[in-house]
Amino acid sequence: MKFSATKSTLVYALQIVQKAVSPRNPVPTLSGILFKTGADQLTVSATDLDLTIECTVPVTVHEPGNIVLPARYITELARRLPDVPILIETLTAGSAATISYGQSQSNIHGFPADQYPELPELPEAPALLISQGKLKEVIRQVIFAASTDETRPVFTGALLEIRDGALTLVATDTHRLAWCRLPVQADEIISIIVPGKTFTEMLKITGNSEEEDVTVYVSQSHVFFVTSVMQISSRVIAGKFPPYQQVIPREFSTRIKAVTRELLEATERASLLITEGMPVVHFNLEKDACVLSVHTEAGWIREEMDLQVEGEPLQISFNSRYLCDALRAINSNEVLINMTGPLSAAVIRCPENTQYLSLLLPAQPKPARSE
Template sequence: MIFICEKQKLLEGISIVQKAITGKTTMPILEGIYINASNSNITLIGSDIDVSIETKVDADILEEGKVVIDAKIFGEIIRKLPNSDIKIETLENDTIQITCEKSVFNLGYMKADEFPELPQLNQDMKIEVPQNILKNMIKSTTFAIAQDETRPILQGVLFEVKDKSLNLIALDGYRLALKKEYLDSDIDIEVVIPGKTLNEVSKILEDVDQNVQITFTNNHILFNLDKTKIISRLLEGKFVNYRSLLPQEHKISITVKKQELQNGIERASLMAKDGNNNLIKLDIEDEVIILSSNSQLGKVREEVNINLQGDKIQIAFNSRYLLDVLKSLDDEEVILEMTSSVTPCIIKGKMADNYRYLVLPVRVVR
């Protein structure tokens, strides 16, 4: 195998496939990057079995071949080389030589035929979504996945295609995030994708309206972005019936400027870091929310102007849960709907109708 490639293009390819290499494997081959030089490009693959990422990089192929190289040391070498063309060739005794200007590295490689093959996916069940929309949907939901490993299904995001709509839903028992977008497709499917996978997909997606193709099978999902493919195992099991968790009615509605509420909560939460529940209290009056927190660190009082419909109420929340929601929104004004101090609060847009967030309050002994 002999090929010549621009340093920056090779480094970008390595950075993409390294996202799938966790280093937590009992198979040494999976600590490496698979490199296949053929035609006019090189194919790079990184995998931890659950997630595999493949990307193609333009190169001048002088002799075809394939090898697997330790991802960590290979990435570090390429990163430190001068910004120039890099020549990589296989030598005797299972070694490769990396040459760039006056730098020459000799490095051992592993046999490519020992690298696990990527699963073959039937391309029938397929949808297309603009990259920027999917990237935003992932950012708007993955913060609400469960960190608790006792319920693995909640460590994923429900990916639901139904009634010409793509819905992403995440929940962890304390909050729920739902984002939906119109989709011109008659497919009806729901799968649960590991949150870890979606976060890596989000890093690779670009803020462009170019489509990403998404293919489903019973066990896997494939994201196809032109030169890069991401294949992930799906989580097994039935996701929670999220629709039954969303209240159908409310008695109190609060309209508030999103940034003012976020700023107030961020300041109030500075005093809420004592303990694990980041507790802040909301006294909702006719025209203001009074945010307060009282801990061993000290106490704080903040006022935020609102428009209230319904009765006054006192309610408390984990401030981090509210901030996670508000930080994911671009809207100027949001609406908070609630019924009592012990029932869920729904956060939605005043203008946009394509998301819902549910946050459970914290019971406070008064």
């Protein structure tokens, strides 16, 4: 293998795939990045066996070939190279590469490419074409509700369904749930559970333009998100996603309408005093009066908010971290919260958007205590 590239091209490609490297994996090649040159292009790939990221960039190929290089050295070195043409070539053995820049050189030990695990193969027919920006926004609005508890794998993912001209994404950790629906053009019916980690990493990748389309492919065991420069593939989670429609309350007895940022900031302030146990904030709702309060050993806080309260008066408590997550996922200036008593799930919505909601179970109110 022998190719020349600019520093920026190399750094761009390595930074994108780096997120899938698993540095502490007992399989040593997995701490590396696979380099593969084709006709005037370089494809770099990294995988942790669940998530695989590949990035293809234009380079000048002098001799096609491949090698696996340790991610930590090659990414750090690339980032610190001077801004001159970079020549990378492998020795005959194919287990070390020389990086030449100006009058200087570095030689890094790697692994022959045939020791790298086989990467999942892209199915022939795409399932869906969607704009990167829209897909990311749907993911951002839903993924916070996924669980991180690996003992129940189904809850660590998000259900991605395509049917009836719409894409639906749902995540729940059983305490909360987020649901988003987006009209799409697709013929296939698809229902898979995508690992939360895959979506979280996708949000971090600032690829090319958000306007660009991403093509989604689905195989028996994998889902693929493909753009002109990169391909992200992920194992799907086996199992059955719980039937969630039935838990979404259709009616409510109390509703508040608040400025999203104000409610979020008040909840964040109220949480500051909580340093132990579950961070619970209390709401006292009466006609057009909302008081948010917390009492702890450290002191108390009482936030009185001017916001619209309709329906029955209600005293209700929430895990403040969960409430903040839900409010941060709201992408509208105002937020609606529909409630049906102190023990039933609240429904959090953007006004004028029936295609998004999240659900939040109230926290058990703590026994009253004297100040």
